[in-house]
Amino acid sequence: VSRGKQAENTSIHLGSTIIGGGQPAMIAGPCSVESYEQLRSVASLLKKTSVNVLRGGAFKPRTSPYDFQGLGLDGLKLLKEVADEFDLITISEIVDPRHLELAGDYIDVIQIGARNMHNFELLKEAGRLSTPILLKRGLSATLDEFLHAAEYILYGGNKNVMLIERGIRTYERATRNTLDISAVPLLKLETHLSVLVDVTHSTGRKEIMAPCAKAALAAGADGVMVEVHPNPAAALSDSAQQLDFEQFEAFYNEVKRSGLLS
Ligand code: PEP
Numbered sequence: 001v002s003r004g005k006q007a008e009n010t011s012i013h014l015g016s017t018i019i020g021g022g023q024p025a026m027i028a029g030p031c032s033v034e035s036y037e038q039l040r041s042v043a044s045l046l047k048k049t050s051v052n053v054l055r056g057g058a059f060k061p062r063t064s065p066y067d068f069q070g071l072g073l074d075g076l077k078l079l080k081e082v083a084d085e086f087d088l089i090t091i092s093e094i095v096d097p098r099h100l101e102l103a104g105d106y107i108d109v110i111q112i113g114a115r116n117m118h119n120f121e122l123l124k125e126a127g128r129l130s131t132p133i134l135l136k137r138g139l140s141a142t143l144d145e146f147l148h149a150a151e152y153i154l155y156g157g158n159k160n161v162m163l164i165e166r167g168i169r170t171y172e173r174a175t176r177n178t179l180d181i182s183a184v185p186l187l188k189l190e191t192h193l194s195v196l197v198d199v200t201h202s203t204g205r206k207e208i209m210a211p212c213a214k215a216a217l218a219a220g221a222d223g224v225m226v227e228v229h230p231n232p233a234a235a236l237s238d239s240a241q242q243l244d245f246e247q248f249e250a251f252y253n254e255v256k257r258s259g260l261l262s
């Protein structure tokens with residue numbers, strides 16, 4: 001992953017969106033895929049705001065086993081159905097190495113979540129694919145550990161890796177996690193991989209997501225990810241953190257107005 005090995009940026013082509021090609025991108029969608037109607041309404045919102053990459057979790061790594069665990073394969077199928085209908089690129093998390101190959105039939109980008117950044121067997125298996133991987137920084141991972149996790153995937157042969165900072169655990173409780181903005185320019189110095197920022201899971205605070213997204217882009221991020229839901233109060237996961245449609249449009253417009261987004 002080192003810039004010493006490859007000076008030019010690795011860009012990932014996702015339909016008309018190129019991540020790491022110099023034009024920062026926006027990725028948005030619900031925390032969890034809940035239903036066809038829910039996903040469809042988010043997809044039409046994204047189309048309206050010219051966001052081309054839809055995220056949505058189907059296999060959810062939840063703190064409690066009693067919480068909604070996601071729709072599993074049915075969720076991936078819904079993502080495919082809606083993506084085909086709206087011509088969108090899709091991202092969803094895979095947690096089990098046995099699902100990696102099959103996921104490629106339904107989604108465009110496989111997310112490896114923060115909890116699995118240290119799951120080396122999952123990383124090795126992801127390295128055997130050619131599907132792009134969005135690798136999240138671990139809950140308490142150093143940048144060196146983050147880069148080594150990415151190295152596992154590239155070492156296996158899959159060069160299509162994107163990194164995403166999603167906040168780390170610190171003593172601070174004002175935010176859900178502490179967004180490490182310095183990770184963006186530091187990673188960009190160290191690696192040719194693209195670097196994105198998840199403003200939802202890092203801040204967990206709707207009212208500061210736009211300034212944090214602008215800070216991420218100003219620091220050189222190749223894109224920003226945010227969660228949006230038609231009715232956050234009724235969401236089956238991350239109900240407190242997802243933007244509703246009006247909030248999403250305000251968020252998008254504020255970030256866009258900065259001139260930092262393509
Ligand atoms: C997510 O993006 O759906 C998610 C679970 O995030 P993280 O792995 O960063 O907690």
Ligand code: MN
Binds near residue numbers: 031032227237238
């Ligand atoms: Mn979430």
